[in-house]
Amino acid sequence: MSIFVVGHKNPDTDSICSALGYAALKQAMGEDAVAIRCGEVNKETCYALDYFKVEEPKLVEKLSEKQQVIQVDHNEAGQAIDGLDKAELLEIIDHHRFGGLTTAAPLYVHTEPVGCTATIVANMFWDNDIKMPKEIAGLLLSAILSDTVLYKSPTCTDMDKDAAEHLADIAGVELKEYGLAMLKAGAGVGDLTPLQIAKTDSKPFSFGSYKALVSQISVTDTSEVLDMKDDILAAMKEICDKEGFNIIMLMVTDIIDEATDLVYYGEPKQLIADAFGKDVSGDYIHLPGVMSRKKQIVPQLTEAAAKF
Numbered sequence: 001m002s003i004f005v006v007g008h009k010n011p012d013t014d015s016i017c018s019a020l021g022y023a024a025l026k027q028a029m030g031e032d033a034v035a036i037r038c039g040e041v042n043k044e045t046c047y048a049l050d051y052f053k054v055e056e057p058k059l060v061e062k063l064s065e066k067q068q069v070i071q072v073d074h075n076e077a078g079q080a081i082d083g084l085d086k087a088e089l090l091e092i093i094d095h096h097r098f099g100g101l102t103t104a105a106p107l108y109v110h111t112e113p114v115g116c117t118a119t120i121v122a123n124m125f126w127d128n129d130i131k132m133p134k135e136i137a138g139l140l141l142s143a144i145l146s147d148t149v150l151y152k153s154p155t156c157t158d159m160d161k162d163a164a165e166h167l168a169d170i171a172g173v174e175l176k177e178y179g180l181a182m183l184k185a186g187a188g189v190g191d192l193t194p195l196q197i198a199k200t201d202s203k204p205f206s207f208g209s210y211k212a213l214v215s216q217i218s219v220t221d222t223s224e225v226l227d228m229k230d231d232i233l234a235a236m237k238e239i240c241d242k243e244g245f246n247i248i249m250l251m252v253t254d255i256i257d258e259a260t261d262l263v264y265y266g267e268p269k270q271l272i273a274d275a276f277g278k279d280v281s282g283d284y285i286h287l288p289g290v291m292s293r294k295k296q297i298v299p300q301l302t303e304a305a306a307k308f
């Protein structure tokens with residue numbers, strides 16, 4: 001039975017491409033590993049997979065008992081594939097905060113505070129002197145350009161940029177031109193329903209005693225989402241009621257303007273007011289310069305909840 005390499009639920013480009021990249025590295029090192037996914041591939045990731053002619057990983061909704069598995073791009077239980085608690089977790093390769101991690105057995109953990117899991121995976125290829133296939137370089141590059149929003153996110157480090165430039169050489173693409181085309185392919189509401197918009201790239205978190213969902217959609221014009229705000233708020237209410245969240249936030253992130261409009265539904269809104277020092281009497285707040293959930297939204301809410 002192959003070892004599964006899997007990213008988080010509601011996978012983004014990093015979760016899909018780092019899983020494919022890490023599985024390829026493991027295979028090159030003589031281990032039987034295969035990338036899987038536990039959710040639908042988004043438009044941006046489809047663009048990258050099509051461009052580099054790589055098949056999407058197989059969908060596995062739930063792990064069987066004793067399945068050996070490696071987690072990439074996440075560690076929080078609420079974001080992980082169903083059945084992980086009964087599976088055998090071998091490794092975690094990640095670049096996120098630890099969100100209450102407990103495991104049954106010892107394991108290999110490699111995390112670094114860089115902008116993308118793919119940066120870590122790329123360096124593992126090079127540290128081990130493993131030749132990287134061109135298409136894997138392209139996918140890892142795609143993940144870095146996605147997670148760092150073409151270097152504009154405050155999460156981006158020099159390690160991400162160095163890796164991306166090296167990967168672009170191997171993949172044979174012009175970094176900026178390719179990155180912008182990929183981001184544009186993934187941006188915007190397209191034919192998404194209000195419910196799908198509210199759940200775009202969503203991740204659950206606990207802030208103090210409050211259960212929260214924080215989603216993020218990338219756009220080149222925020223009005224295409226804000227024009228549908230009432231329908232999106234209705235969808236957020238439905239998600240809160242059905243899935244037991246106290247509060248839902250949708251980051252509408254303008255990748256050109258480098259700003260986020262944070263749309264919210266639920267209680268306590270005061271948490272958002274405290275976290276960002278804003279008046280929350282409306283349905284959303286404008287946060288200039290904010291692009292990163294990991295650095296500019298989650299820590300602020302965590303800190304505000306601690307003082308609540």
Ligand SMILES: [Mn+2]
Nearest residue numbers: 014073117147
């Ligand atoms: Mn990531």
